[in-house]
Amino acid sequence: MPTNFGQLVMGPPGCGKSTYCKEMAEFLRNLGRNVVLVNIDPANDVLIYEASVDVSNLVTVEDVMNHKQLGPNGGLIYSIEYLEENFVWFHEQLSKFKGSYFIFDCPGQIELYTHHQSMKKIVEKLQYSGFKLCAVYLVDSHYCSEPGKFISALLMTLSAMLHMEMPHINVLSKVDMMAEFADKLPFSLDYYTEVMDLNYMLECLQDDKFTKKYKKLNSSIVELLDGYSLVSFLPLNIKDKRHLLQVKNSFDKANGYIYNAGERSDVQALLACAVGSQTESERIGIDRDLYTSTMEE
Ligand SMILES: Nc1nc2c(ncn2[C@@H]2O[C@H](COP(=O)(O)OP(=O)(O)O)[C@@H](O)[C@H]2O)c(=O)[nH]1
Numbered sequence: 001m002p003t004n005f006g007q008l009v010m011g012p013p014g015c016g017k018s019t020y021c022k023e024m025a026e027f028l029r030n031l032g033r034n035v036v037l038v039n040i041d042p043a044n045d046v047l048i049y050e051a052s053v054d055v056s057n058l059v060t061v062e063d064v065m066n067h068k069q070l071g072p073n074g075g076l077i078y079s080i081e082y083l084e085e086n087f088v089w090f091h092e093q094l095s096k097f098k099g100s101y102f103i104f105d106c107p108g109q110i111e112l113y114t115h116h117q118s119m120k121k122i123v124e125k126l127q128y129s130g131f132k133l134c135a136v137y138l139v140d141s142h143y144c145s146e147p148g149k150f151i152s153a154l155l156m157t158l159s160a161m162l163h164m165e166m167p168h169i170n171v172l173s174k175v176d177m178m179a180e181f182a183d184k185l186p187f188s189l190d191y192y193t194e195v196m197d198l199n200y201m202l203e204c205l206q207d208d209k210f211t212k213k214y215k216k217l218n219s220s221i222v223e224l225l226d227g228y229s230l231v232s233f234l235p236l237n238i239k240d241k242r243h244l245l246q247v248k249n250s251f252d253k254a255n256g257y258i259y260n261a262g263e264r265s266d267v268q269a270l271l272a273c274a275v276g277s278q279t280e281s282e283r284i285g286i287d288r289d290l291y292t293s294t295m296e297e
């Protein structure tokens with residue numbers, strides 16, 4: 001029986017999930033992969049790609065809001081709970097595309113990834129029925145513009161990693177926009193992607209006008225993040241093919257696609273992908289020049 005590989009694209013609203021799904025699907029299709037796009041964001045009323053499976057055929061937030069007298073957030077949570085209850089429908093839809101590579105465009109309500117149970121249960125059911133999945137968690141690079149925002153993004157990302165309990169890669173999206181707020185960035189791009197020594201960030205937090213009154217809390221949060229030492233990001237400008245390739249290599253390792261699917265038959269390419277044998281400048285140096293030149297002036 002063919003294995004179904006795939007990824008769930010998660011992250012807060014507006015971080016670029018749907019755009020990523022569309023562009024990554026195209027990128028992978030150009031490499032010869034048979035990609036199926038699945039929309040599981042019931043709030044996605046206008047789709048920018050053609051979805052082979054669309055949760056709106058089962059439930060829409062608008063209907064839920066009208067029938068259950070809920071607001072947009074409650075409506076979305078209810079819709080995902082409804083999808084979980086109707087997993088048989090969902091599985092039947094996906095079964096039509098056996099052996100494909102699945103990209104799931106997920107909703108932007110982060111409580112679904114940090115503490116609510118339905119997304120986790122949907123993932124468990126998919127894994128139980130043979131899907132090999134990983135999470136691609138997008139965070140808008142605008143979060144780097146203030147120390148408090150960056151720390152909250154790290155906490156949110158860490159919570160999602162711990163809660164979802166699945167192979168996980170994190171992506172800092174829209175890095176092409178970083179030059180616009182370069183004057184606000186005390187550190188270079190690799191500091192944010194590698195999440196280097198957070199004591200430097202702590203110093204910024206202790207001086208920042210919004211966070212300086214919470215000195216003990218700031219220290220505890222930084223200590224917690226340092227203790228887990230799990231969060232790092234890959235940079236992504238959606239128009240940059242080198243970034244798409246880096247992200248692809250990373251998610252293919254995360255869910256084991258490179259070891260099973262036989263797409264990259266060339267042994268050297270396989271090894272390079274498997275052991276991550278890239279030089280530092282290949283991985284991030286070009287980006288530093290492109291996106292942070294104004295920061296270093
Ligand atoms: N500059 C820039 N804009 C992006 C990038 N990725 C997405 N966007 C824009 O961000 C906005 C929100 O993207 P969308 O995919 O709808 O986000 P979602 O709510 O997470 O699905 C759209 O206007 C996209 O064109 C990127 O890499 N660079």
Ligand SMILES: [Mg+2]
Nearest residue numbers: 017018041044
């Ligand atoms: Mg979207």
